[in-house]
Amino acid sequence: MTFPLLPAYASVAEFDNSLSLVGKAVFPYAADQLHNLIKFTQSTELQVNVQVESSVTEDQFEELIDNLLKLYNNGINEVILDLDLAERVVQRIPGARVIYRTLVDKVASLPANASIAVPFSSPLGDLKSFTNGGSRTVYAFSETAKLVDVTSTVASGIIPIIDARQLTTEYELSEDVKKFPVSEILLASLTTDRPDGLFTTLVADSSNYSLGLVYSSKKSIPEAIRTQTGVYQSRRHGLWYKGATSGATQKLLGIELDCDGDCLKFVVEQTGVGFCHLERTSCFGQSKGLRAMEATLWDRKSNAPEGSYTKRLFDDEVLLNAKIREEADELAEAKSKEDIAWECADLFYFALVRCAKYGVTLDEVERNLDMKSLKVTRRKGDAKPGYTKEQPKEESKPKEVPSEGRIELCKIDVSKASSQEIEDALRRPIQKTEQIMELVKPIVDNVRQNGDKALLELTAKFDGVALKTPVLEAPFPEELMQLPDNVKRAIDLSIDNVRKFHEAQLTETLQVETCPGVVCSRFARPIEKVGLYIPGGTAILPSTSLMxxxxxxxxxxxxxxxxxxPKKDGTLTPEVIYVAHKVGAKCIVLAGGAQAVAAMAYGTETVPKCDKIFGPGNQFVTAAKMMVQNDTSALCSIDMPAGPSEVLVIADKYADPDFVASDLLSQAEHGIDSQVILLAVDMTDKELARIEDAVHNQAVQLPRVEIVRKCIAHSTTLSVATYEQALEMSNQYAPEHLILQIENASSYVDQVQHAGSVFVGAYSPESCGDYSSGTNHTLPTYGYARQYSGVNTATFQKFITSQDVTPEGLKHIGQAVMDLAAVEGLDAHRNAVKVRMEKLGLI
Ligand SMILES: NC(=O)c1ccc[n+]([C@@H]2O[C@H](COP(=O)([O-])OP(=O)(O)OC[C@H]3O[C@@H](n4cnc5c(N)ncnc54)[C@H](O)[C@@H]3O)[C@@H](O)[C@H]2O)c1
Ligand SMILES: N[C@H](CO)Cc1c[nH]c[nH+]1
Ligand SMILES: [Zn+2]
Known part of the structure; x- marks a missing residue:
């Protein structure tokens, strides 16, 4: 039996630790406080109950069901509901843990073991009979009941629900007798048949490991509760404050009663040498098993002898993780009882080393288990692909995606998922960088050594067209850039906006006089020769040429x-040629992939060598850009690694499902290795379903539906509780595009730390930034938004600094320069200042 009391709080914020030894608490249900309640439950050892006020309208009922499911699945113990509501809730939530709040005359109709809460004013005889000899928990509630009225009820095995504020202060029973309400309630529910009137008390730690046996009295119990420490009754010496002389004190964590209320259990955190006077942890000998192993591991963590295997594991994460996987495999293979026990012990050992390394205690692991046992809905529990025998583990094996059926993002509720599941959901599709590098290297070498000849051969091989010359020189023939008027107008408008936004980024020369006579400046100069890659594999993207x-x-x-x-007929899309003409390009290299990058990096007979290469592309393009950048003989830099497009949308229940779906799909159609992520903030299943339906319905109408299908197969919706959580997750993902389809979207922009470009509010689809608004669409992908900016005017410039030092300036900094040169032992440096200062008569 737990402590015979249920303190009621007005909110989580009002919870008072001084009552934590009661071990439970009840809070009011409030739809907008769900997140706080869940957070609190997951951070405490307490049993948390929730009390729903009676007035739930028909409209609020569905929301209540959704919210109760969330609460139950996140560790809430029981929910107190009015009888009618409770009966409806248990129909809808199998396994719902409910306390029926009702009047005495209605109790008979309830199941024999259902927990009930009835008013304090109910006749005591009735209340006693409702306990059914202990098989039913009976609570008595009243907002006004005074403690003195309560104690007789408690003695009958009834648990009072009392406003916590009444319980925390001493109250005066008579003029000179002051009582602690909590102690009074506990004492009222205790009995003893010992002639000395003491109560046998078992002392245990939080894992239920017994430390010893002692006695409590009507005097020691209030003292223990008041001081929240181990205070007992010594039969020879009176009140006994444990540890007062030895220093081995105890923090009192909880008090429990046995089933018939004549024996207590004190749950404590023992400090010092232990509980036993023989300086052992327990009077019953040392602990064994997992607890003993945990204690050893924590000790090793701080005092491991050099050469100890455990220390090696602490220091070598790769080894530790490999051992965990190895032991898990061996456990899965073991067949006999002995082998299973053996392998399981090994696995526990390595798992506990990992826990200890990261400061996780067995108590926390157990709390997690207890919490999970309280869930009322469960996931299917299938193993992840890669963990089943049928599907090989290699990550490189492409996922089979059925060519029909519903097009649906995977779904994760962050509050129920493990951090590994969240990490997996946010992992981009594997880029086989090493393999791609191996494929790309011979292509780059070939172009470097054989120039145009190699370029033409590779274009024939990869793009299926035999060209006579790889380059189209300016001025470009008019007939190659014939465009419908509307397309021309669209390109012109987009060019205009991109120009305006990028011109505004041009900076003036910066000048600072750091000391009198020392003027430092910084000015921009354009990079002279630039190579711009415009992708043209799965889709031709003229917009990239203008970006x-x-x-x-x-x-x-x-x-x-x-x-x-080039296209199969050897031509290029007229839009790209038109843009090349508008921006004054010198020529267009009719080649793609790694060969085009190599040609611009090293130059060929017809392709001019470029100083910097820009532009997005597939994995071959990105790998070749990285390769030439690392080759100092190429003397060529790159803008950034810009790979498969991606988008992360944060949406709330106010977002239009069609808008959200259209944004997700606009990036999903780019390529099968693109990824789209939806963070759904505090949405019910119904609200989310509207977006899911919109995704499917729009997707099946798209000509590129097969690409979309494959992209969506590795894309996920993550349900989160708050906007803050969503932004934190987005910052962790560092998306190329971040779309905020939430209420007051602009007020969240300040919280964005890592993203290529942000699209604020319902009417800012990413397509606007892809084409015409003015921002650049060449942006860092794959999480590189953590360290790279998208393409901007400065990407095409370098910055030169200059300084102009006068004799006056030398007077100010000369000595410092000489002193630092001396520190570095560079006398010529020192001398360059010294000769000048001497001639100026400054030294
Ligand atoms: N991050 C950004 O800012 C941004 C902007 C636009 C596009 N993109 C992305 O750019 C990518 C464009 O890729 P794409 O494939 O459509 O066009 P692409 O032009 O990048 O690549 C096509 C070229 O790849 C080469 N290639 C194809 N298969 C090959 C093989 N097996 N071995 C060697 N070379 C091979 C061919 O030479 C072909 O010309 C997409 O992933 C898109 O999402 C990103
Ligand atoms: N969304 C791409 C950048 O990731 C750019 C683009 C071009 N055309 C359409 N979209
Ligand atoms: Zn796009």
Whole structure:
């Protein structure tokens, strides 16, 4: 039996630790406080109950069911509901733990073991009979009941629900007798048949490991509760404050009663040498098993002898994780009882080393288990692909995606998922970087050594077209850039907006006089020769040509070279040629992939060598860019690794499901290795279903539905409780595009730490930034938004600093320069200042 009391609080914020030894508490249900309640429950050892006020309208009922499911699944113990409501709730939530709040005359109709809460004013005889000899828990509630009225009820085995504020202060029973309400309630429910009137008391730690046996009295119990420490009754010496002389004190964590209320259990945290006077942890000998192993591991963590295997595991995470996996496999293979016990012990050992390494205690693990046991809905529990025998583990094996059926993002409720599951959901599709590098290297080498000949051969091989020359020179023939008027107008408008936004980024020369006579400046200069890659594999993207060409022109780059894979007939899309003409490109390289990058990095007979290569592309393009950047002989830099497009949408229940779906799909259609993530903030299943339906219905209408299907297969919706949680998760993912379809979207922009570009509010679809608003669409992907900016005017510039030091300036800094040069032992440096200062008569 737990402590015979249920303190009621007005909110989580009002919870008072001084009552934590009661071991439970009840809070009011409030739909907008769910997150706080769940957070509190998950952070405490207490049994948390929730009390729903009677007035729940028909409209609120569905919301209540959704919310109760969340509460139950997140560790809430029981919910107090009015009889009618309780009966409806148990129909809808199998396994719902409910306390029926009702009047005495209705109790007979309830199941024999159902917990009930009836008014204090009910006749005592009735209350006693309702306990059914102990098989039913009976609570008595009243907002006004005074403690003195309560004690006789408690003595009958009834648990009072009392406003916590009444319980925390001493009250005066008579003029000179002051009582602690909590102690009074406990004493009222205790009995003893011992002639000395003492209560046998078992002392245990929080894992239920027995430390010893002692006695409590009507005097020692209030003292223990008042001081929240181990205070007992010594039969020879009176009140006994444990540890007062030895220093081995106890923090009192909880008090429990046995089933018939004549024996107590004190749950304590023991300090010092232990509980036993023989300086052992327990009077019953040392602990064994998992607890003993845990104690040893925690000790090893701080005092491990050099050469100890456990220390090696603490220090070598890779080894430790490999051992955990190895032992888990061996356990899965073991067949006999002995082998299973053996392998399980090994696995526990390595698992506990990992726990100890990260400061996780067995108590916390057990709390987690207890919490999970309280869930009322469970996931299917299938193993992840890669963990079943049928599917090999190699990550490189592409996932089979059925070509029909519903198009649906995977779904995770963050409050129920493990951190591993969340990490997996947010992992981008595997880029086989090493393998791609191996494929790309011979291509790059070939172009470097054989120039145009290699370029033409590789274009024939990968793009299926035999060209005579790999380059189209400016001025470009009019007939190659014939466009419908509306397309021309659209390109012109987009060029104009991108130009305006990028011109505004041009900076003036910066000048600072750091000391009198020492003027430091910084000024921008364009990178002279730039190579702009315009993807053309799965889709031709003329928009990329303007996103790169316009800032290059704005920055003043002298030579602009375009590269884009040709179509099968050897031509290039007229839109790209039109943009090349508008930005004054020198030529267009008719090649794609790694070969185009290599041609621009090293130059060929017809392709000019470029100083910097820009632009997104597939894995071959990105790998080649990284490769040439690392080759100092190429003397070529790159903008950033910009790979498969991705988007993360944060949406709440106010978002239009069609808008959200359209944004997710607009990136999903880019390629099968694209990824789209939806963070759904505090949405009910119904609200989320509207978005899911919209995704499917829109997707099946798209010509690129097969690409979308494959992209969606590795894309996920994560349900989160708060906007803050969503932004934290988004910052962790560092998306290329972040779309905020939430109420007051602009007020959250301040919280964005890592993202390529942000789209604020319902009417800012990513497509606007892809084409026409003015921002650049060449953005860092794959989490590189943590350290890279998207393409901007400065990407096409470098910054030069200069200084102008006068004799006056030398007077100010000369001595410091000489002293630092001396520290570094560089006398010529020192001398360069010294000769000048001598001639100026400064030294
Ligand atoms: N991050 C951004 O800012 C941004 C912007 C636009 C596009 N993108 C992304 O750019 C990518 C464009 O990729 P794409 O494939 O459509 O076009 P692409 O132009 O990047 O690649 C096509 C070229 O890849 C080469 N190639 C194809 N298969 C090959 C193989 N097996 N071995 C060697 N080379 C091979 C061919 O030469 C072909 O010309 C997409 O993933 C898209 O999402 C990103
Ligand atoms: N969304 C892409 C950047 O990741 C750019 C683009 C071009 N065309 C359409 N979209
Ligand atoms: Zn796009």
């Amino acid at each position: 790169l060409g316009v800032p290059a022109k704005v920055a003043g780059c002298k030579e602009i070279v375009f590269a884009s894979p």
